[in-house]
Amino acid sequence: MTHAEILAKLTALKDEIRRHDNLYYAKDRPEISDTEYDHLFRELIDLERQHPELITPDSPTQRVGAPPLESLTKIPHEQPMLSLDSIVEPGEVQAFDQRMKRELETQSIEYSAEPKFDGLSVELVYDHGVFTRGATRGDGTTGEDVTVNLRTIRSLPLQLQARSGLPDHLVVRGEVYMPLDDFQALNRRITERGDDAFANPRNAASGSLRQLDSTITATRPLVVTCYEIMAQSTQPPPTHWDELDRMAQWGLPVPDRRKLCSSIDEVTAFHRETESIRDELPYEIDGVVVKINRRDWQDCLGMKSRSPRWAIAYKFTPRKEITVVQDIAVSVGRTGTLTPVALLKPVEVGGVTISRATLHNADEVARKDIRIGDTVKVERAGDVIPAIAERVPIPGEQRKAPFCMPDHCPICGSNVAREGAYFYCTGQSVCGAQLKGAIEHFSSKHALNIEGLGKKTVAQLVDEGLVRSLADLYRLTKENLLTLDGFADRSATLLLQSIEGSKTVSLDRFLMGLGIRQVGQHIAKVLAREFGSLDEILTADRERLQQIREIGPEISDSLVAYCSEPRNQEVIAQLQRLGVQVAPGLATGDRKTSSLAGKTFVFTGGLDRFTRDQAQSAVEAMGARVSSSVSKKTSYVVAGRDPGSKLEQAKTLGVTILTEQEFASLIEEEGKELS
Ligand code: IVH
Numbered sequence: 001m002t003h004a005e006i007l008a009k010l011t012a013l014k015d016e017i018r019r020h021d022n023l024y025y026a027k028d029r030p031e032i033s034d035t036e037y038d039h040l041f042r043e044l045i046d047l048e049r050q051h052p053e054l055i056t057p058d059s060p061t062q063r064v065g066a067p068p069l070e071s072l073t074k075i076p077h078e079q080p081m082l083s084l085d086s087i088v089e090p091g092e093v094q095a096f097d098q099r100m101k102r103e104l105e106t107q108s109i110e111y112s113a114e115p116k117f118d119g120l121s122v123e124l125v126y127d128h129g130v131f132t133r134g135a136t137r138g139d140g141t142t143g144e145d146v147t148v149n150l151r152t153i154r155s156l157p158l159q160l161q162a163r164s165g166l167p168d169h170l171v172v173r174g175e176v177y178m179p180l181d182d183f184q185a186l187n188r189r190i191t192e193r194g195d196d197a198f199a200n201p202r203n204a205a206s207g208s209l210r211q212l213d214s215t216i217t218a219t220r221p222l223v224v225t226c227y228e229i230m231a232q233s234t235q236p237p238p239t240h241w242d243e244l245d246r247m248a249q250w251g252l253p254v255p256d257r258r259k260l261c262s263s264i265d266e267v268t269a270f271h272r273e274t275e276s277i278r279d280e281l282p283y284e285i286d287g288v289v290v291k292i293n294r295r296d297w298q299d300c301l302g303m304k305s306r307s308p309r310w311a312i313a314y315k316f317t318p319r320k321e322i323t324v325v326q327d328i329a330v331s332v333g334r335t336g337t338l339t340p341v342a343l344l345k346p347v348e349v350g351g352v353t354i355s356r357a358t359l360h361n362a363d364e365v366a367r368k369d370i371r372i373g374d375t376v377k378v379e380r381a382g383d384v385i386p387a388i389a390e391r392v393p394i395p396g397e398q399r400k401a402p403f404c405m406p407d408h409c410p411i412c413g414s415n416v417a418r419e420g421a422y423f424y425c426t427g428q429s430v431c432g433a434q435l436k437g438a439i440e441h442f443s444s445k446h447a448l449n450i451e452g453l454g455k456k457t458v459a460q461l462v463d464e465g466l467v468r469s470l471a472d473l474y475r476l477t478k479e480n481l482l483t484l485d486g487f488a489d490r491s492a493t494l495l496l497q498s499i500e501g502s503k504t505v506s507l508d509r510f511l512m513g514l515g516i517r518q519v520g521q522h523i524a525k526v527l528a529r530e531f532g533s534l535d536e537i538l539t540a541d542r543e544r545l546q547q548i549r550e551i552g553p554e555i556s557d558s559l560v561a562y563c564s565e566p567r568n569q570e571v572i573a574q575l576q577r578l579g580v581q582v583a584p585g586l587a588t589g590d591r592k593t594s595s596l597a598g599k600t601f602v603f604t605g606g607l608d609r610f611t612r613d614q615a616q617s618a619v620e621a622m623g624a625r626v627s628s629s630v631s632k633k634t635s636y637v638v639a640g641r642d643p644g645s646k647l648e649q650a651k652t653l654g655v656t657i658l659t660e661q662e663f664a665s666l667i668e669e670e671g672k673e674l675s
Pocket of ligand 1: 082084114311
């Protein structure tokens, strides 16, 4: 094929794929089978692989994600991204209509009504029809640049369809959310891995979009729907309804359920109908957005400081059902906090069967006066964790005695102490619940990142008495692991490798992993940045700690209390004796002291001593970064077992190649030099 023919073929393929994406994701009307689609896609990939210089950023193949970022960049919005005033009562929507009529001096107003999607709001910028930039709402003036992450969303066109007058510059606003089925499947996957589930689809969407690693976003089932043109370089349409139509013509997904209402009563009817089918929709909505249809009237009404005067969010009442409290159990959390939980007669609330509801703390139980046997209203406001809204008094009922928190921990029998409204078990690592929580936390992704140590394994290790402290993790043997359910030779080897690999850890991750009350990821970073070494932190007094801007009396008290407890000192000493090396400073960021700071590593092939995540953390702890592709700027390519084409590329470009052993030595040497 000549160059011109290749270009023409590429363009035709891309257009065809975009057309099918639009039919499938925006119109829900696919014309070809998945296999036919895959075939077209493959053809494009192959052609682009032969001619990489012809790959354009708007190609459908570019949705796979890009190398991880260190942080999300803040970018100012072209137009402020306003919020909406909300109402719930029918009377309030009538009052809104009256206000609009008064201000516009008319008796007849057309409203456009559409669902209020429960996700996160994004700004999407198209230049000459090509998606160039996207940001989260942030504080309304400045958001986070999530362009690469948005590119991975299949319903978001990377190029608009140019049928009718595309503006050179276009800014639209939409909502990114996660369909309910996909949300439940994602949570299942996450909890099987031992990580914490997302509380609701909105958090899942936000967590997935605001990822530093867009290849993770690419695996998350996000969708986008657009509902507003914020700016365009050509004449904007005269009404909101036309605006939605125009966006649809350009190939942007817009709300398929919407209504042009000629009176506020029609709005109320649309709200009622939408609420009645709310549980049949494949995604979560929490109300209806009502907008004055004429844009000249919108302009005339203008806006208040944070919200437009011409639109309102008419929310649904939270879903509630009635059931009975069969028992009140008390659960013990990672830090020993006791939480009363109502065990309910199972009831379906908005399509989800609920059998437990948190009662938060003893004061809350007393305030709501909830007792075993009571009839209650359960509420689910988009969250997976439901709450008891109120007790429903039944005339003449014989009630049980008021609920009291236990004096002894239901898990380990240690004494229970009280701190304000909170009760906690004093048993610490003697308490199985706290020990399990402490180990899960220690091995979690943002701490020591020990892969393969999920909730189920931790529970078995503690219940079987194999692990009685954090240090015991480093004493585990293959024989120990083989006695556990679900472990075979390979999984035991992998877990031991992962534990071994966690022995080199940055100071902030280690601190965070200790699970000290008040010391989360952020404070751990603050401390690591300020002190540099573990010893300095362990011996710092309150005054020294409080010289740090973000450390107040509560954090310093908690830290000093932790560090002065001999049991904790012993665990840290044991961890170090067992080979855990705490590298100074931060896991990521600007540690200029390391000679590896600013260098770029690329990994290819399998590693034996580290998981990929551990290797990445070690690299980042030295102030270097990991990239997924080799270029002239790559500092090192680490070639493991069965390396891929990246090794060849490294050879061609003359990039230094390291074996896994050499890489490990390099990291260790750096660690020593810096400690
Ligand atoms: S219009 C200037 N339309 O609701 C008006 N917002 O509580 C801009 N939202 O932050 C918003 N669905 O994220 C509009 N159909 C819809 C919406 C919608 C969801 C969100 C949006 C906004 C929040 C306000």
